[in-house]
Amino acid sequence: xxxxxxSIDGKKARFELRQxxxxxxxxxxxGEMNYVCGNREFTLRPGDCLYLNARAPHGPxxxxxxxxxxxxxxxxxxxxxxxx
Numbered sequence: 001x002x003x004x005x006x007s008i009d010g011k012k013a014r015f016e017l018r019q020x021x022x023x024x025x026x027x028x029x030x031g032e033m034n035y036v037c038g039n040r041e042f043t044l045r046p047g048d049c050l051y052l053n054a055r056a057p058h059g060p061x062x063x064x065x066x067x068x069x070x071x072x073x074x075x076x077x078x079x080x081x082x083x084x
Contacts, residue, residue, distance in 0.1 A: 002076075007069045008033065010062040017057035022075040024058070026050040031068035034061040044070070 008031075017036060026035065028044040035042050038056040042048075052058055054074055062068055 001073050003071060003073045005029075005069070005071055006060075008060055008062050008067065010064045010066040013060070013062050015059065015061050017059045019057050020054050020074070020076070022054045024052050024054045024072060024074040026052075026073075027071045029069045029071060031066060033066055033068040033070075035059070036061050044068075 026044070026049065028046055028048045030046055032043065032045050035044055035050055035058070037050070037052045037058045041061065042050055044050060060068065060070075
């Protein structure tokens with residue numbers, strides 16, 4: 001697992017969807033934002049969590065006046081033939 005604390009300022013952020021192997025868990029710390037996962041969009045506020053398959057296109061969508069801080073924890077798939 002790889003944890004990352006992410007802070008976003010809507011005035012500077014660009015909306016991009018990403019995909020990668022594994023799974024991702026998001027815990028919203030401060031602010032408010034929408035988070036896109038595949039063809040769905042979720043509004044996240046402090047204390048909200050989101051768990052997703054990271055192979056689906058996903059990413060934060062923050063309005064210009066919004067700021068957000070969240071913890072993202074993702075896993076990657078083990079190489080083929082290797083058991084973890």
